Each structure stands twice: as C-alpha cells, then as structure tokens.
Amino acid sequence: MTARAARADENADDLDVEEALALVKKNPGGTTDTPRHPHRDATAWPDARAIAESAPRHGTGGRTGHLTPVAVPLASALGLTLAAPLTALTDLPSFDTSAMDGWAVSGPGPWSVRDEGVLAGHAAHTPLTDGEAVRIATGARIPPDTTAVLRSEHGRTDDKGRLHVTAATRPPHTVTHGQDIRPRGQECRSGDQLLPVGTPVTPPVLGMAAAAGYDTLTAVPRPRVDVFVLGDELLGEGLPHDGLIRDALGPLLPPWLRALGAEVTAVRRVGDTEQALYEAITASDADVVVTTGGTAAGPVDHVHPALRRIGAELLVDGVQVRPGHPMLLARTKDDQHLVGLPGNPLAAVSGLLTLAEPLLRTLAARPAPEPYTLPLRDGVQGHPYDTRLVPVALRGDRALPLLYNGPAMLRGIAAADALAVVPPGGARPGEEAELLDLPWTSGGIGVCFT
Ligand SMILES: Nc1nc2c(c(=O)[nH]1)N[C@H]1C(S)=C(S)[C@@H](COP(=O)(O)OP(=O)(O)OC[C@H]3O[C@@H](n4cnc5c(N)ncnc54)[C@H](O)[C@@H]3O)O[C@H]1N2
Numbered sequence: 131m132t133a134r135a136a137r138a139d140e141n142a143d144d145l146d147v148e149e150a151l152a153l154v155k156k157n158p159g160g161t162t163d164t165p166r167h168p169h170r171d172a173t174a175w176p177d178a179r180a181i182a183e184s185a186p187r188h189g190t191g192g193r194t195g196h197l198t199p200v201a202v203p204l205a206s207a208l209g210l211t212l213a214a215p216l217t218a219l220t221d222l223p224s225f226d227t228s229a230m231d232g233w234a235v236s237g238p239g240p241w242s243v244r245d246e247g248v249l250a251g252h253a254a255h256t257p258l259t260d261g262e263a264v265r266i267a268t269g270a271r272i273p274p275d276t277t278a279v280l281r282s283e284h285g286r287t288d289d290k291g292r293l294h295v296t297a298a299t300r301p302p303h304t305v306t307h308g309q310d311i312r313p314r315g316q317e318c319r320s321g322d323q324l325l326p327v328g329t330p331v332t333p334p335v336l337g338m339a340a341a342a343g344y345d346t347l348t349a350v351p352r353p354r355v356d357v358f359v360l361g362d363e364l365l366g367e368g369l370p371h372d373g374l375i376r377d378a379l380g381p382l383l384p385p386w387l388r389a390l391g392a393e394v395t396a397v398r399r400v401g402d403t404e405q406a407l408y409e410a411i412t413a414s415d416a417d418v419v420v421t422t423g424g425t426a427a428g429p430v431d432h433v434h435p436a437l438r439r440i441g442a443e444l445l446v447d448g449v450q451v452r453p454g455h456p457m458l459l460a461r462t463k464d465d466q467h468l469v470g471l472p473g474n475p476l477a478a479v480s481g482l483l484t485l486a487e488p489l490l491r492t493l494a495a496r497p498a499p500e501p502y503t504l505p506l507r508d509g510v511q512g513h514p515y516d517t518r519l520v521p522v523a524l525r526g527d528r529a530l531p532l533l534y535n536g537p538a539m540l541r542g543i544a545a546a547d548a549l550a551v552v553p554p555g556g557a558r559p560g561e562e563a564e565l566l567d568l569p570w571t572s573g574g575i576g577v578c579f580t
C-alpha cells in the first residue's frame with residue numbers, strides 16, 4: 131500500500147490514547163488481562179440494531195409496532211406493506227374470455243360466419259347456434275353456447291364465406307372443446323385470498339389489486355421523518371471557505387430515508403443552540419426525528435442536553451461501532467423516536483443503517499432483509515472492541531474493501547455496493563463477512579426512491 135493509500139485507509143477508528151493504552155495495560159479495575167471497553171455504556175452493535183427494531187413495540191404501536199394502517203390509492207401504494215389480505219372482489223376472469231384473436235365457434239365445422247365481430251370491452255353478444263362462428267378478439271366476452279375459439283392462423287374462409295379448420299392445428303383439422311377459452315374464475319373466485327397481510331406492494335401487486343377490483347389498498351403508511359441538520363459551519367451551496375464546509379447530509383439523507391421506506395416531511399437546518407434544537411424537536415409531530423451532528427461532547431453538542439430537557443428516554447446512547455460510535459436512539463414521546471446521527475458523514479451513514487433502518491422497518495411493517503455473507507478479497511484491520519462497517523464493492527462472489535473509509539469521508543461509500551460488518555479484531559483475506567446492502571444496489575434506483 132502506498133503512503134497515500136495508507137492515509138486514505140485512515141479510520142477514525144484509529145485508536146484514541148485511552149483505547150491504545152487499554153490494549154497494552156492490564157485492565158485497571160480487574161484481575162485479568164482482558165481489556166475493558168473504554169465506552170462501557172455503549173451498546174454492542176447487534177444489540178443496538180435489535181433495540182431499534184423493537185423500540186416501536188413498546189410505544190403506542192402495540193405488539194406489532196407498526197403505524198396504524200390506512201386506505202392508500204393504488205398510485206401511492208408502491209413500497210408499502212399490506213395490512214389487510216388482498217381478497218378478490220370479483221371472479222378472474224370475470225366472464226368467459228377469448229384467449230386468442232380468431233373466431234368463436236359452436237359445434238364442429240365448417241361454420242357460417244356472422245357479419246359482425248366481437249371486440250374486447252363489449253357487452254353480451256347473442257348466443258351462437260350450432261354451426262355458427264363469429265370473429266372475436268383476445269379478451270372479448272365469449273358469446274353464450276360457444277364451444278371453442280379457433281385462432282385466426284388456424285382457420286380460412288372459402289369463397290362461400292364458410293369457415294374451415296386448416297391442417298395447422300394439433301391434431302390436424304380439429305378444434306377441441308373449450309380450446310382457447312379462459313373460463314370465468316379460472317384464476318380466482320370472488321372472496322379468494324390472493325395475497326396475505328405483510329406482502330410488500332410491488333408493481334405486480336398493484337396490477338393484481340387493480341385486476342381484482344381495488345382502487346385503494348389497506349396498507350401501513352410510510353413513517354413520517356423530520357430531518358434536522360445541525361452545524362453553524364455548514365454551507366448550502368458553493369465552495370468551502372473560511373472554515374465553513376458544505377452540508378453533505380442534507381442532500382444524502384432524504385433520498386436514503388425514502389429508500390428505507392420513510393416519507394421525509396421536513397429537512398431543516400437548525401442553529402447550534404440547545405434552545406433551537408429543543409424547539410425544533412418539541413414542535414415536530416413526525417413519527418421519527420433524525421438529527422445530524424451534535425452527538426458528541428463538544429461545546430456545541432446539544433443533542434443530549436435537549437433530550438434531557440424534553441425528558442426523553444435514551445434507548446441507545448453510543449454504540450460499539452466504527453464509524454459512528456456516538457449515535458443514539460431516544461423515545462421523545464409515546465409515538466415518536468429520535469435518531470441522533472453523528473455529524474461526520476460516514477458516521478451518519480453508519481447510524482442510519484444501525485438505528486434508523488431497523489426502526490423504520492418496524493414502523494412500516496417491512497420485512498427484514500435476508501442476512502448474507504461473502505468472502506472479503508482483502509483483509510480488514512479491526513478495531514479492538516468495536517464492530518467496523520466498511521464500504522465494499524461486490525466483484526463476482528467476493529467483497530472488495532474500499533479505501534477512503536474514514537468517518538469524515540464519503541469517497542469510499544460513494545463507490546460502494548454494500549457495507550461489510552467487520553467484527554472486533556478484524557478480518558483475514560478470504561474471511562466471510564456479513565454484508566449490509568445499499569438499497570439502490572438491490573432494488574434499482576427508480577424502484578427504491580419512488
Ligand atoms: N472528545 C471527543 N470528541 C469526539 C468524539 C469523542 O468520542 N470524543 N467522537 C468523534 C466522532 S467518532 C464523531 S463521529 C464526531 C461526532 O460528533 P458530533 O455528532 O457531535 O458531530 P459534530 O461535532 O457536529 O460534527 C463532526 C464533524 O462532522 C462535520 N459535519 C457535521 N454535520 C455535517 C454535515 N451535515 N455535512 C458535512 N459534515 C458535517 C462537522 O463539521 C465536524 O467536522 O465527534 C468526534 N469527536
């Protein structure tokens with residue numbers, strides 16, 4: 131690795147002095163050589179995720195923890211979860227239907243052909259008599275007493291206008307009873323359950339619901355999220371200057387939250403005072419408040435004091451993960467949670483996936499992604515106590531750890547397909563690592579951001 135690359139691999143996970151000493155000294159308060167975690171109140175990474183996932187079940191959400199279901203027009207329901215079974219409101223097809231363009235025929239041929247044909251979307255036709263045929267389009271209602279549909283490529287009319295079966299049918303020259311007729315109720319009967327509660331609403335679910343007679347779906351709504359971006363040093367546009375830097379999280383968080391199932395109801399810059407933050411949180415009626423910055427112990431880190439003043443219950447106060455260890459989760463009201471993301475941008479992404487993702491998933495009743503692992507192409511340096519989340523690119527069946535993975539850097543994650551979960555102590559080349567997918571790599575950018 132070049133010196134430049136080594137610098138790019140900087141991780142704020144670089145040990146602080148206290149942590150480094152803890153590795154070489156005996157545990158000061160104990161009798162063994164096992165180092166004690168310097169942030170003993172911090173929650174282990176898997177536990178933090180579990181707490182975030184179950185947090186809404188202890189609020190007003192009740193046992194399931196999800197938001198109260200509502201009737202949602204089909205056009206707005208993509209990505210939601212069904213809160214009532216999708217039960218057919220009609221038989222499908224709702225009438226006997228022609229499966230092909232051709233002729234509806236009655237009895238054995240040859241047939242005399244009626245002058246007027248039958249198109250899709252037209253009401254009942256007069257019954258056919260034995261030996262009669264009528265031109266019919268795919269999807270058109272079958273006239274009563276039709277015995278089969280003869281495909282247009284399997285029939286020809288002679289010079290007297292009589293219809294014959296050509297040799298092309300199998301067996302040749304025959305049309306079997308019921309052929310190319312979709313009988314009413316073939317797919318379902320009115321009242322049949324088509325999809326159970328908990329089904330994610332995908333494009334085919336929308337189509338199925340419309341076909342089955344629905345205009346709205348009973349679904350769990352998207353959790354409403356207010357984003358408060360803290361930091362008087364942040365610029366909304368232009369180049370950094372005079373100690374001011376661009377706000378990277380204002381543009382990053384809203385679409386990512388939407389991809390996690392949220393409706394982003396506000397994105398606001400909040401001044402670096404406890405009062406401003408207190409007012410912003412108490413005025414919010416969102417299901418989830420996400421703050422960025424101000425989680426550590428600096429002179430303008432106001433998240434903890436504001437939460438104390440509100441009387442919020444801290445569910446997670448620091449997590450044993452790098453980057454992002456100062457992240458927090460609080461219950462601000464019975465039906466409102468606050469996720470405090472650290473200000474360093476990759477640390478904020480870590481908090482988003484550790485705390486916001488499971489919290490939003492429960493509120494929206496979305497299914498948990500299937501955990502999966504891949505071998506790491508290169509070894510990854512570990513933190514002595516904490517889990518590391520490291521941006522990786524997926525190349526074939528291996529995960530390639532990316533440089534520029536420090537907490538203040540976005541260059542690695544911007545090129546990544548996933549985050550690898552590296553346990554304390556690190557991972558060797560070829561070792562299997564759990565992967566957290568980024569929503570757009572699995573779902574496609576158009577699907578997940580609508
Ligand atoms: N004494 C300690 N200092 C720090 C610790 C610690 O444990 N003890 N932890 C460090 C770690 S790790 C992180 S991460 C940060 C978390 O700090 P805060 O959440 O309080 O965030 P800020 O201090 O407000 O900002 C940190 C850093 O990030 C920049 N920032 C903030 N918001 C944005 C944004 N929207 N877009 C781009 N960059 C942003 C900010 O300018 C700072 O450079 O604390 C460490 N310190």
Ligand code: MOO
Binds near residue numbers: 451452454455456
């Ligand atoms: O190292 Mo800190 O944990 O970036 O967030």
